[in-house]
Amino acid sequence: MTAVASREILRVTRRFLCHNRHGKRLLPPTGQMAARKKNAAKHKADEILIPDKLYFRIGEVASLCHLPAYVLRFWESEFPQLKPVKSSTGQRMYRRRDVEGVLRIKHLLYEQGFTISGARQQLRAETKSDKTQSAIPFPIQSASEIQHIRQGLREILNLLSTRRTG
Numbered sequence: 001m002t003a004v005a006s007r008e009i010l011r012v013t014r015r016f017l018c019h020n021r022h023g024k025r026l027l028p029p030t031g032q033m034a035a036r037k038k039n040a041a042k043h044k045a046d047e048i049l050i051p052d053k054l055y056f057r058i059g060e061v062a063s064l065c066h067l068p069a070y071v072l073r074f075w076e077s078e079f080p081q082l083k084p085v086k087s088s089t090g091q092r093m094y095r096r097r098d099v100e101g102v103l104r105i106k107h108l109l110y111e112q113g114f115t116i117s118g119a120r121q122q123l124r125a126e127t128k129s130d131k132t133q134s135a136i137p138f139p140i141q142s143a144s145e146i147q148h149i150r151q152g153l154r155e156i157l158n159l160l161s162t163r164r165t166g
Contacts, residue, residue, distance in 0.1 A: 048103060055093040058084075065102050075105055078116050081123055 048064060062069045073092075076082050082101050084092040094102070101123075108119040 050096060050099050053096075055085075055095060056099060058092045058094070061094045061099055061102060064099065065106055067102070067106065072102065075102070079105060079120055079123065081127070 050064065056064070058069050058072055061067075062072060065072075076084070076092075079101070082098060082105070084094040084098050087093050104123070105119060108114040108122055109116070114122060
């Protein structure tokens with residue numbers, strides 16, 4: 001057996017052991033290629049650009065987020081924040097904030113390693129912190145400035161009241 005033939009047999013055997021009959025990878029890649037593929041996948045997730053549209057169908061969201069549609073439907077039942085509206089034909093229509101929510105959920109589950117319940121709690125905590133708003137700081141004005149403003153408002157009130165009666 002020649003070296004070329006043995007190399008070919010080894011390649012076919014490795015492919016047979018690492019892939020299923022549809023070509024899907026069963027085992028994770030090893031060595032330097034694995035690190036390169038992970039980095040490429042990570043950068044690909046960071047580079048997702050959401051088109052400027054009002055609504056997206058579930059297939060569009062699935063391809064944008066690199067997820068199967070059934071995962072999106074499952075996440076709708078698990079995360080109350082994810083509520084796409086349905087069209088008159090019953091098709092899910094995702095808004096931009098829904099797509100951003102899907103990407104956030106994907107990041108929490110796949111990259112940060114949260115469980116579904118942990119990701120749900122994290123999202124709930126994030127929305128609570130967004131709702132708390134600090135008081136608006138008003139500029140401190142002197143008493144004379146406030147008196148001047150009051151006088152101006154009284155003059156406007158007098159003008160309006162004389163027009164109504166006159």
